[in-house]
């Protein structure tokens with residue numbers, strides 16, 4: 001083999017080694033205790049540092065050497081089944097979840113001038129009615145799963161219940177605001193009182209971020 005050919009093979013091998021990107025555990029955009037008392041530091045340590053880290057590590061192991069390796073996370077969730085789907089779905093769910101919060105505020109609410117607020121009023125009549133419907137879906141979801149406020153392609157809004165690790169992208173929706181009702185999300189702080197956790201959840205929503213997801 002000519003020297004130039006050898007160099008080319010070495011280049012390709014090196015390039016392919018370094019081009020294999022792996023999913024990484026997202027960084028929290030706030031201090032680990034910033035959401036207290038709504039979500040405790042202990043819950044965040046466990047939920048982000050153990051549960052999400054586990055999903056990300058599993059996903060990397062499962063997609064290695066498959067056609068889904070190096071594909072975007074949304075693509076994998078929409079085009080997989082079984083263990084890959086469960087771990088990709090949970091990685092996507094938690095990436096969106098942990099980046100939608102800010103420190104608690106009693107008067108936390110969505111700016112009435114935003115496109116998202118106007119669409120919520122158009123859909124549910126009032127912001128309180130929207131929250132009521134979201135809470136109902138979250139308290140009523142049997143077992144483990146998620147409730148999401150999502151956007152349709154035409155900009156209209158919908159609240160869906162997703163079982164286990166599923167995400168609204170499988171139904172062609174864009175997820176905006178999600179609540180994790182797996183017990184690992186609230187049991188340390190609220191034990192079996194899921195409804196109390198759901199009521200407190202509204203104090204930590206970063207509505208600016210949720211509106212950004214809506215207008216993107």
Ligand SMILES: [Fe+2]
Pocket residue numbers: 047051094180182184185
């Ligand atoms: Fe979770």
